[in-house]
Amino acid sequence: MAITYPIFLFLIFSSLVPILSLYEDQVGLTDWHQQYIGKVKQAVFHTHKTGRKRVVVSTELNVIATLDLRRGEIFWRHVLGSNDAVDGMDIALGKYVITLSSEGRVLRAWNLPDGQMVWESSLHGPKHSKSLLLMTNLIIERNNVVVIFSNGRLHAVSCVDGEVLWNKDFEAESLEVQQVIQPAGSNFVYIVGFAASSQFEMYQINARNGELLKHENAAFSGGFSGQVSLVSSETLVALDSTGLILLVISFHEGKISIQHTPISNLVEDAPGPAVIIPSSTMGLFAIRMNAVTIFIRVRGKGMLEVAEKVNRETTIGNALSISEGQQVFALVQHAGRDIRLTVKLAHDWDDDLLKESIKMDQQRGLVHKVFLNNYVRTDRSHGFRALIVMEDHSLLLLQQGTIVWSREDGLASIIDVTTSELPVERAGVSVAKFELNLFEWLKGHMLKLKGTLMLASPEDIAAIQYMRLQSSEKSKMTRDHNGFRKLIIVLTRAGKLFALHTGDGRIVWSRLLQSLCKSEACQHPIGLYLCPWQVPHHHALNENPFVLVVGRCFQSPDALGVLSFVDSYTGKELSSSNLDHSIARVIPLPFTDSTEQRLHLLIDADKKAHFYPKTPEAIGIVRREFSNIYWYSVEDDNGIIKGYALKSKCNSNVADKFCFDASELWSIVLPSESEKIIATVTRKLNEAVHTQAKLIAADQDVMYKYISRNLLFVATVAPKASCEIGSITPEESWLVIYLIDTVTGRVLHRMTHHGSQGPVEAVFSENWVVYHYFNLRAHRYEMSVIEIYDQSRADNKDVWKLVVGKHNLTSPISSYSRSEVVTKSQSYFFTHSLKAIDVTSTAKGITSKQLLIGTIGDQVLALDKRFLDPRRSANPTQVEREEGIIPLTDSLPIIPQSYITHNLRVEGLQGIITVPAKLESTTLVFAYGLDLFFTHFAPTRTYDSLTEEFSYALLLITIVALVAAIFVTWVLSRRKELQDRWR
């Protein structure tokens, strides 16, 4: 039965202007927020003073943070820009964190306790070079000095105010600087490096004024390679260019002497070229040959001797001075399921200061980095703690043989996200430990009732709030009626898969995928793509769902592909396979086999199509749908869009009936001198659309939406305009957008925005596209909307035909029918630039939509789609107003209450994912970047459920009271009647 439209309007009107903000006490009920920092690159401990012990870390995601050493919580954190990588870091004066970043161009000092920036200096130099930061103990005019070598220039900077005291150029020399060394107690620094790859250069510079004291060089015909290891303040070890000869270079008092020792002299069966593991441990260094790590001691006058050969995976930590002349360093070795932490004195190999064995989760992989720190125990002996960085980017603190805390910082670099349902609640599945007993339940409800009746004391209110936040209901491991409880499965850059519970964000399971770990066949595997593989429904409900992880062996389009199938309930890797072809595209097809495995089409670099799963049933489905499967490729570097169809079996020498050749059907070649593709977007595969008709209230008319999954939105800009905003004039800049049918290659719509440029962020849903770009003429960001309508169906207006069902509106349509389309579009100014954009998606697609905009401030803003309606006009008529059309304004409003991240920030926002809940009104929003944020979001409020605050106890008590009252009055009335009769 059709809902007649004015009633529908009436319903909409009663809930017009939804308030999306939330109350203070609702924070944390349905949302959670987690902060991460990424894989730690460098760590500096700050434990000397009493008070809060902390560690300062810089990470590969350009984050500087200080962590609490007791719990691993973040004290403060700064996220530097994407091109502002941290090169060096140290603590100065015990209160400043000095960081060198942006390829040695920016030096900053941060206040250690609170993270405020104290000063910033920009350092310029004549040429690009390695950036080195050295904290000296030198004091010039009561200023502590930090020496920085960057961009071919040596700077001395005051720690107090960032003033550059002096600088010295190394412009003329083709110096490849390796180390900046300050011998203890001296007031000069050595700059050592290689020039022209076969010459060793040493400069001695007066650290007080930058005066060149000495410059020596020595040539070595064999050349140098790789990095150097410092074994004393005036000796270093390098390798020759073949990696077979060790060079001990001493520059004591300005005299350079190079001694070479072939590795084969030290180790009998040297397996091949070695690499030096850079370190600065006195009298000791390590080299690695294949998987073997060799520790070599340096005995005065360049005598080398092997201290130990280790076959196991070994990681060496930094050297740490524990007392005058005593240096220690840490070694971490893997031994089965355990890791072994050893702390050794640099000058005494055989004696271990500390030897601990710690049980380690296998899913964390190998140890990548170790940072050692010491403390003095009450008995004046030395205790050690080690911060270790694992293969999955997690950070752990080891102390006294246990893991004190761990941080899952792999979650800071998410590649792809998907979701999975939880198991159905069954009799066998025990969830008892989450349930409360009856007494607690009653107590909770009494408290709630008190709160409702405003009788609660502040303690009660706190208890109620705690109860709401800790509700066991939301963190159960089973499916719920509303579909709020799900698993968010994320693939991280480290090749680890995490399953997060939507209720509280905890990690349900995590797995370091074997297929994405380094192996013989696959040297540098990377994860690319994550999608649901098997989603059991109806008949296969008892089976576990699976996700498909797609990777490739190294970062190149023709690298061989890797597939992995993971059970989403348990995280077990069911199977993984190294493919014999590359993967350029993964196309999930809208067909599933009898076990609900989704068919996938993998396109390789040679434009061959491979079908998965490789089962006879799948090939049967493919045969049936053979002529209806198409695909397209967007070659953004040369501006060509091509469409393909399946042609025939591959005629390669290997008989593979799942492989098909493609035939090119169409191609769109964009003129490369005037257009460059910068963005493409399509509709989401799983989007639900409720209706194909768009109703126009004004004249009771109907327009038919052009709803097609095969539409591609392409945005191109002038090649000059693809760089930063401001580098081009409006006259030579334009933005062209296309809507292309990807089956036939037909361009449905083309529009040019003159004087506009990218970056373009776009979202495609139902029959509309919203995109965001920069308008150079207006100097403002703009958002435009395009809606597409099917004109060829527009004559389906005869009511009687519709009543008796004589219409073709629901019959399948083909792209080849070339239906006539009309488009409507409108543009508006928008204040923010954006990082991501998405649209809410609900289970049936009935609820009106809101755009979710990831702003430059790393927040998520909800914007009603009604603001982006091409039918908006300056003076809408009464009927249009009733329909919900908002009067046209030149810019889109930003309502502060509609930030769905409320006061939180999702640092480094990368993407927003929306997943429909079972409840039609609600959608689940997951925003990720460095931080993770999850919340429930109801675009037009939760019209289909009682609010969480609804007091069932009050309802129950009211009903009971009413029933009791009815009973009592009935008894009383009976008695009165009887008395009346006796009278």
Added chain:
Amino acid sequence: MGSGRRWAVSFSDNSTSPSCRDIRDPPGFTRASVDQDDSTASRQKKDAESNWKAQKAWEVAQAPFKNLLMMGFMMWMAGNTVHLFSIGITFSALWQPVSALQGVGKVFEPYKDSKVELLGPKLLFIALNLGGLALGVWKLNTLGLLPTHASDWVSSLPPAQEVEYSGGGIPL
């Protein structure tokens, strides 16, 4: 209780029954006079009554007209937007004629007479009520609550399925 019946009154009228004829009529009461002018006076009276009934029937039949005017005024007052008042008015405007039409027989029951021609008044009554009903329906339509437009029939149609499927994009 008492020991027996002391007295009793019988309310049954025995005046006409022959068995009680032994009791004489009271003085001045003539039994014959009632039967005598049956023919003339009663005919006159009956004519007047049927005239009166016919007149009344016409009046009753015309009564919905006033109602109609009243309803029209109310509808005009209610306006064309959908809200509680206008919906209430419209539904009462629909309900009244329907209930009146259901009770056509009952309305004209008192005026039923062999001599009175009730067909005319009935037809008028029905016509006027139908007019009221039409007014109600018209109002319903002006409120937009009748599915008379194509939009009312296609609003819940799901989108048509597509024959072809195409996927792809920028290489991973």
